Amino acid sequence: MAILELRDLTKRFGETVAVDRFTLSVEKGEFVSLLGPSGCGKTTTLQMIAGFETPSGGTILLNGRDLAKVPARARGLGIVFQTYALFPHMTVEENVGFGLEMRKVPADERRRRIAQTLDLVHLSHLSGRYPRQMSGGQRQRVALARALVIEPELLLLDEPLSNLDAKLREEMQLELRRIQQEAGVTTLLVTHDQSEAMALSDRIAVMQGGRLIQEASPFDAYDRPANGFVSSFLGKSNAIPGHLEGGAAGTKLRCRELTLDGPASGETPGPVLISLRPERIEFTGEAEGIVAGRVSERIFLGDKWLFKVETGLGELLVVRRNSGRREPEVGEAVHLFWQAEHLRVLSAESAE
Amino acid sequence: MIRNGLFAKLFSIVFAVFMLAPLVVVIGVSFTPEGFLEFPPSGISLRWFRAILDNPDFIEAAIMSVQLGVASATIATVICIPAALAIGSGRFAGRDALQALFLSPLTVPTVVLGIAFLRFLSMMGLNGTFWGLVFCHVVIIVPFVLRLVLASVxxxxxxxxxxxxxxxxxxWTVFRRITLPAIIPGVVGGWVLAFITSFDELTVTVFIVNPATTTLPVKLFSHITQTTDPLVASVSTVAILFTVALMLIVDRIYGLDRLLIGEGSR
Structure with missing residues (x-):
């Protein structure tokens, strides 16, 4: 059963439409991400669910109950803010207990639940500290505990990891996923960080210009992007403008002077955008090469290599796993190969 | 830590001397055994401190000033907290105009304010009354309080x-439990600054007091126009000590740097 249902949710600020007929439902226990660049309307959507913004149209149902007339303080949602928004003059324990206090939970039960939740986020040893005495990662956990202790029907996370440094962010991703699953809480995450969305979510809703562009599992959104925007926003991608031609033997793609074998595609013949993931391209010998090129840049990333290759199709990004073997040097002539099934044929208008 | 250059150090020393010299002179003069203003004093005597006790009108004026300062600073703070919250965190039409209105007493010459208040209080029949004085002081000190509270907000x-x-x-719970405690350094700092400003105010006050409501600065001023005995110096010394004590207490509790620079409670 859907815990959260958004139907045609719309928000206008004067002339601008921040959120445009956005429809989404989140099932019980699910972890869903709203992913998009800044200004795509994801934060406004979260604000409307939380009750800090009033929708211009559409409905928000929480457990089947219409939230239109319910004030923010009565919605019972757990919210983790980007800035953590801990109460600076209260200890960890007091911060976490605030929601229970507001619910008039008796003191002994309050203590028990605070202890239980701090245990869940591994912070029991710091319950007497003030927020200013803690690191970013610890504050993050306090914010999470404060939101979880009230046992919310829905947990809203607003860019929760964006203030952490890269290494800590990866650790917290795993931690956040563990805590979410242990608590079994339905979660909606708002983020502009595609790797965060992919790592954490059961489902991703990609937003652009206030609209829902694609709703899919992280793997499907990455592997079968709905359009050029999703393809370039999720991970790295080579976008090649081309022309699709249908045929009895299969599709053909014409790009500049080259003709490529295309995959099966629902697009109608005409101008299209071809998307090819850099890790699906291989270096090969002259005989098998689909296109020849010259390495123009090479970057070593530890676990992998990133190449820029000048080809007849334009500049292509190629990513190779670091297998310990020698890789082509800058200036070296190379031949590129890929399986036709890895090409994605997207509508030409969806280019960024 | 930023290391200061020679010039910066020299400048700081000159500046500190410039700021402190008048205080040193006043305190020095107050210990003179003679009957006239003399610096450096020819001896050490508490004669002029004893003289304060023989002049109960000075003590009354001091009590008046403290009462006036406490009442005005408290009222101004109570007005400024909601004003600062609205100006600092709200978005509404006329926000800049409201802020300009609250800060405008800073830009009007105090003599002009004094004459205006005299006219106004006369019209209202409040001239020379305690609450008339409080009203005028509130207007004068609101900008100081607002700026400090606003910085916190x-x-x-x-x-x-x-x-x-x-x-x-x-x-209401959000205000009482969360917002107010978070901005309390600015609130206390604003109150203290407002109290000192009120305690110290002469230019406007001199227009609107009567003998029953004479404040300490006005009393000192009128005393000095009649005689030049060191009594004014000893009274000033007591006032300086009182202010320093107040500052020390506040510094102990909240940290002066934080209050006057207006850093939040992070």
Missing amino acids: TGLDPSIARAATSLGASD
């Missing part, structure tokens, strides 16, 4: 109030 993360709301707190 601006440094406040608006998400904090939202977090409290999402946890089930009513607007």
